[in-house]
Amino acid sequence: MIWVMTAVMMTELGHFALILAFGIAIVQMIIPMIGAHRNNPAYMAVAKPAAITQFLLVGFSFCALTWAFVTSDFSLQLVYANSHTDKPMIYKISGVWGNHEGSMLLWQLILTLFGASAAVFGGNLPDRLRARVLSVQASIAVAFFAFILFTSNPFLRLAVPPLNGRDLNPLLQDPGLAFHPPFLYLGYVGLSMAFSFAIAALIEGKVDAAWGRWVRPWTLAAWVFLTLGIALGSWWAYYELGWGGFWFWDPVENASFMPWLIAAALLHSAIVVEKREALKSWTILLAILAFGFSLLGTFIVRSGVLTSVHAFANDPTRGVLILIILAIFLGGALTLFAVRAGAMETKGVFGAVSRESALVLNNVLLAVSCFVVFIGTIWPLVAEMFFGRTLSVGPPFFEAAFTPFMVVLAIVLPVGSILAWKRGNLRRAAKPLLPWVGLAIAAGALAYAMQTGRSALGPVGVALGVWVIGGAIADLWMRSVRGSFKQRLDRILRLPRADWGKSIAHMGMGVTIFGIAAMMAWEIEDIRVVDVGERWDVGQFSFTLDDVRRVEGPNYVTTIADMGVWRRYQELGTLTPEKRFYPVAKMPTTEAAIRNGFLRDIYVVIGDPQADGGYAVRVYIKPFANWIWGGAILMALGGFISLSDRRLRIGVASARPVKMVAAE
């Protein structure tokens, strides 16, 4: 009885904590802003405890909801709709954010976490800037508290608690997808910090190298999380949807890809602000747009306005509210930008051939490619509203319109990344790269010779991949300047982590390009009907269907096939693709069996039994598949390494006076 009472109390307290946090956010939004305006330290000092309390309250609220899921408290509507007593514990927990209301609470948890970290680690920020940043951050929180409490309250009760729940969507009961939303949200919401800094700077009317230095770690962290989140989602689609596609240009995917592209542009242009005090107003604009696209992404996912593609939440009232939030924040920010951006004086001058110019080009390519994704994503909506045409914009459009930007980006990246600041010399930059040009062309030619006269995609992608990877290595090598091999190696190992981070991230980009091109160009697919005991060949491998059996899982029943994989007459192992059926949700899922390899994945799927005997079986040989996500992990790793650089480490400077690195 006490147990039940505690559980009930927890839920009510969690709900109450959320409402209290809403009130505190309102206070944090107003008081410090007034304090900064009047230069009143007492008013400004409200921000820090408020931000921390807000986080603790939302944290408590989140724990209360998690507790309700863990204890299967079906008196909560949300738990009833998304959980079941038989569900494995990890998915009871991930079920907290596997639905609209809970995921918005997670969003809020992360938002307040970032706010609190800025309050705690922002000791080296000027008081007024910090007060304004936290105030803007609180205003975002206020909007989303209102959204949660008025349209998406996770703590709603059922008058008569049912005995058991309706279970979480089986597709979400998967490790890849369980952790996909938290990473994406860390990314989306991380960009809110860049936004808050941008607005605060516009209100102050001042952007300097220090500002760039404060914004960059937040953007970098957000970008790293977005990278991981997108990679996880893509990896999940690869193994779960049953045909090994990894990117579909689906509106929901695009929703996370657009902020990623802008964040990538932003973290590059913030370097220019930090080191050279140039591109200030452009960087501010990017910071606003980055978070704008995060909000747009939230709108696309949460409202279902573009397509009814996503599993959770297709409620128009919610969509309208998010649209209003988007309009207020983006509209307000852009208006402020229009009024104040002119006041940003720039100091740094640079020549046409310089690192700065290269980064401008990087920004042009990333921003315009983001625009391509944007227009392709919203075009069906626009065409229907204004031209009365019901049409689709799918992968063929994006492949045609987006890919060229990435190709150009990959071509210029290695050159741009080793050009000198301020005034570079193309010939000098080209020298260390020349061997890599040769190697890239050779690799492309080899790829072309090895394939049987098919698309140019493979060879071009391979050449570009080698070129970008080689460029990143050359970049590191060049930093060792000169001397004996050992001297140079020593010097490279002692390079700042930011340099290592940069090279590793660029290498990751090359690896991903290589993987995508290789997989798309050289994939082998085989679909056929197979009887148990039959043997067949695909590419250089042979397969046998040894057995098909039915097995009971914890909350599903499954048909498992035992498939032997052979290379010539040597057995490599047995793969066990499954077809599961979840009785509570009345839903089948495919569980492809994948033999992961460095050079290729072997991907097998078992289909339905056929009327005239045998089973439909699909086999895919996917060359270099893992390189796609391996590259993404390298990019994220590069970001982390760069983030751990002393010069960037959040809070490290608070122990001593701020030392500018701009003059480097």
Add this chain to the structure above:
Amino acid sequence: MKLVTFIFCIFAGAAWAVEPSEMLDDPILEERARVLSQGLRCPVCQNETIDESNASLAQELRIVLRERLVAGDSDEEAVTYMVSRYGEYVLLRPDARGANLILWLAAPLMLLLALVIAAQTIRRKGRGAAPLSDEEEKELSKILDQ
């Protein structure tokens, strides 16, 4: 990613994308059918091609497409036929006619605009960045040598 689509398609029919029974015996014709069906959208599942989709309607479209190819249609004729029968909606690569010109031209125009602005910015910045004199160059290389 494509959850609702996926769920919807499961309920719409229990087939699994391209079934072996649908496939044509002529490998060249079948390859053409596969390529074409990767550019056609399943009308009931929002963002899936008929090639990937498990919906029964997608299966129907796959079969119709193959019938057209067997009857001797060229790729273009077959796609035109599909569009005339199921609407512009099934085209995953929108044509560049009428209002769609905006879609196709938006990116190149934006790129042009961005490049012009970028070039102007760079030129404006360039003023004042005087090249190093020979003496400065020498001093620089001396520092680098240390």
